[in-house]
Amino acid sequence: MEILNGKVVSQHIKEEIKKEVDQYKLAGKRAPHLVAILVGDDPASQAYVASKVKTCGEIGFESTLVRYEADIEEKILLEKIIACNADKDIDGILVQLPLPKHISENKVIETISPAKDVDGFHPSNQGKMMLGLPTFIPATPYGILLMLQHYGIKTSGMHAVVIGRSNIVGTPMSLLLSRNAEPGNCTVTICHSKTKNLKEICLQADMVVAAIGKANFVTADMVKPGAIIIDVGINRITSTETKSGYKLTGDVDFTAVSEKASYITPVPGGVGLMTICGLMKNTLLAYQNQCNKS
Numbered sequence: 161m162e163i164l165n166g167k168v169v170s171q172h173i174k175e176e177i178k179k180e181v182d183q184y185k186l187a188g189k190r191a192p193h194l195v196a197i198l199v200g201d202d203p204a205s206q207a208y209v210a211s212k213v214k215t216c217g218e219i220g221f222e223s224t225l226v227r228y229e230a231d232i233e234e235k236i237l238l239e240k241i242i243a244c245n246a247d248k249d250i251d252g253i254l255v256q257l258p259l260p261k262h263i264s265e266n267k268v269i270e271t272i273s274p275a276k277d278v279d280g281f282h283p284s285n286q287g288k289m290m291l292g293l294p295t296f297i298p299a300t301p302y303g304i305l306l307m308l309q310h311y312g313i314k315t316s317g318m319h320a321v322v323i324g325r326s327n328i329v330g331t332p333m334s335l336l337l338s339r340n341a342e343p344g345n346c347t348v349t350i351c352h353s354k355t356k357n358l359k360e361i362c363l364q365a366d367m368v369v370a371a372i373g374k375a376n377f378v379t380a381d382m383v384k385p386g387a388i389i390i391d392v393g394i395n396r397i398t399s400t401e402t403k404s405g406y407k408l409t410g411d412v413d414f415t416a417v418s419e420k421a422s423y424i425t426p427v428p429g430g431v432g433l434m435t436i437c438g439l440m441k442n443t444l445l446a447y448q449n450q451c452n453k454s
């Protein structure tokens with residue numbers, strides 16, 4: 161069994177991006193600029209945004225963190241996005257999800273200019289991805305593809321089982337794995353909470369992508385020997401072992417499943433770090449597109 165090490169791969173990708181950014185700066189150009197918008201004080205969202213902003217600093221991007229109270233009016237948030245859309249010195253906009261209930265996530269996503277939608281959630285970008293046109297690929301599936309590529313894992317012909325059908329992870333992941341590309345060319349089964357015989361389906365999988373949001377949901381008896389296991393889940397479970405009183409765990413029972421898998425991503429240290437790489441690569445692309453226009 162080999163661990164798919166998000167730390168190592170993301171470090172490598174970040175160094176590559178930084179080299180490219182240094183070249184732009186040497187040529188007298190400004191740095192790529194990502195604006196991150198955080199609404200409320202959910203601890204997980206704060207941690208995700210903080211690591212995105214920190215990564216921007218590491219790779220030479222400019223970043224701006226915009227924070228609003230949880231009870232902010234939707235209108236104010238939309239106006240801020242519209243202002244960022246119009247600002248030529250901003251390349252990428254990310255609004256950390258989930259948002260408070262009184263704000264429409266769909267409206268927010270649709271207000272972000274598709275050219276700056278570096279999370280790849282805008283319907284126009286999701287549509288382009290479905291058609292195989294150049295676009296921003298949602299950051300988590302993109303990060304997983306980068307991970308598979310880095311390890312030289314050839315997925316062609318595999319049966320991939322994706323558990324979870326969200327618009328940001330499960331659905332785009334299943335589309336990307338099924339397309340005629342490498343990584344890709346998988347036969348994909350997408351599962352969700354209404355799926356019957358989930359265990360039997362998983363046992364047929366050469367690769368399982370778990371994006372459910374339930375700690376240790378995928379157990380060793382659901383996994384075929386030699387399968388590749390991609391654990392997207394980030395679950396906070398209470399723990400007496402940590403100062404904070406909680407620890408992060410994935411959707412996969414890592415200890416038991418790693419004894420059967422050929423490759424497996426850990427949590428933390430796996431897909432989460434790759435998601436940030438996907439976001440940074442999208443921001444660099446948005447910057448390059450904007451530079452080519454002006």
Ligand code: NDP
Pocket residue numbers: 300323324325326327328329330351352353354355358371372373374392393394395431432433435436
């Ligand atoms: P959602 O809650 O939007 O989707 C969860 C999916 O899991 C749904 O499609 C749901 O089915 C399915 N599901 C729930 N229970 C079952 C079950 N018993 N059997 C089969 N399927 C089930 O979550 P996200 O896709 O946003 O996120 C999933 C996980 O990944 C979370 O832990 C999240 O924190 C994490 N995440 C991690 C990221 C990273 O960078 N590592 C990035 C984004 C998310 P149904 O549609 O029927 O309700």
